[in-house]
Amino acid sequence: MRVLLAYNKFAGGFRPKLLNALQMQLAKRGHLVFSVGTRDKEFSEELSRCDHVCVLGGDGTLRDSINLARSFNVSPSFSILPLGTINLVAREREYEKNAEIMATRIASLADPVSHYTAKMNDDAFVACLSIGPDSYSVARVTQKSKDKWGRLAYLFAFVQQLMDWKRMELSVKIDGETVRAEAIYVLKSKYFAGPWSLCRQADITLPQFSVILLPKARRRDFIRLIASAIISPRFQSAKWTQLTCNDLHISALTGTPVQADGDIAGTLPMRVQIAPEPLRFTS
Structure with missing residues (x-):
């Protein structure tokens, strides 16, 4: 599976060590992993061709990633390593700041959970x-x-x-x-x-x-x-x-x-x- 680690280095709790640890854990499980900052010019291209997006940030970073995915008419699955200020969706999904646990959960996509988002205008x-x-x-x-x-x-x-x-x-x-x-x-x-x-x-x-x-x-x-x-x-x-x-x-x-x-x-x-x-x- 092609996994994109979409990180926000401006997120309140961003930790480069967690990013590196998650990338290593996913690679050990045989996934093709790419890590790109959400404000980097390569982000759009990587998002348009990935199977799964793990957002390393908060709800705002997740929202930005969803908007971009929809603009490309692609529908990857999502997860969140909660490194933002509030992290409401991560609370709902009970995601933890643990690279090994997150890698295991990403591998469990055989049974995904649906999440209906809302739209404000577009x-x-x-x-x-x-x-x-x-x-x-x-x-x-x-x-x-x-x-x-x-x-x-x-x-x-x-x-x-x-x-x-x-x-x-x-x-x-x-x-x-x-x-x-x-x-x-x-x-x-x-x-x-x-x-x-x-x-x-x-x-x-x-x-x-x-x-x-x-x-x-x-x-x-x-x-x-x-x-x-x-x-x-x-x-x-x-x-x-x-x-x-x-x-x-x-x-x-x-x-x-x-x-x-x-x-x-x-x-x-x-x-x-x-x-x-x-x-x-x-x-």
């Missing part, structure tokens, strides 16, 4: 999308701060956001009905921002996503949302709208940032829908 997202106070907060996070502080960079950005709170009115069209809200969370993964969960029913293996709409997104509403994820779902408000769907359209003021998988991935307006074909991940 680009994929793999775990979560949000628009509201937290997307403005993520917009404050720089690559330099992520490199220096890791997950804490998001906390520092949120503290800044608390002092300069922004609210907006979103128009969300679902199944022909328009709903007004000040914040929206579109969830493929049951995990959000780490080991916590906004919706335990979210399922990456199903062709749908879970949606949470907050009619008001004041500071106290957002703190309540975080408490519902970190402490208990009992902090959820009956005023929030929660549903599942596979297609919606979101609009607001032009330029409103959209957070996807821990990065700013676009601005409104935006159509969000389930990708028609699932990805294959190592079991």
Whole structure:
């Protein structure tokens, strides 16, 4: 099997020793292995002809690799050695930072697991999308701060956001009905921002996503949302709208940032829908 190790040397936990160890373990098992940085000019060519992509990075690196694969109309299988800042999909698949275990799992592709991603306009997202106070907060996070502080960079950005709170009115069209809200969370993964969960029913293996709409997104509403994820779902408000769907359209003021998988991935307006074909991940 032709295996591409797609690494992001800017990922928060990137370790060249792990890259070398995984390459050695896969070669020992008889695979043809190539390692290329996702920002290298050779990346596109190698991705277009590989059978399997092991992403050494986080959800953002995985998302970029999926987008590129779809642009070439190729469908390799995927796995992740979790070296990013948050690593939500790796949590779902229970991938570890262990080269030998990962090589064994890549060899087990006889029984792959389907993962339905979502699309925001024409680009994929793999775990979560949000628009509201937290997307403005993520917009404050720089690559330099992520490199220096890791997950804490998001906390520092949120503290800044608390002092300069922004609210907006979103128009969300679902199944022909328009709903007004000040914040929206579109969830493929049951995990959000780490080991916590906004919706335990979210399922990456199903062709749908879970949606949470907050009619008001004041500071106290957002703190309540975080408490519902970190402490208990009992902090959820009956005023929030929660549903599942596979297609919606979101609009607001032009330029409103959209957070996807821990990065700013676009601005409104935006159509969000389930990708028609699932990805294959190592079991």
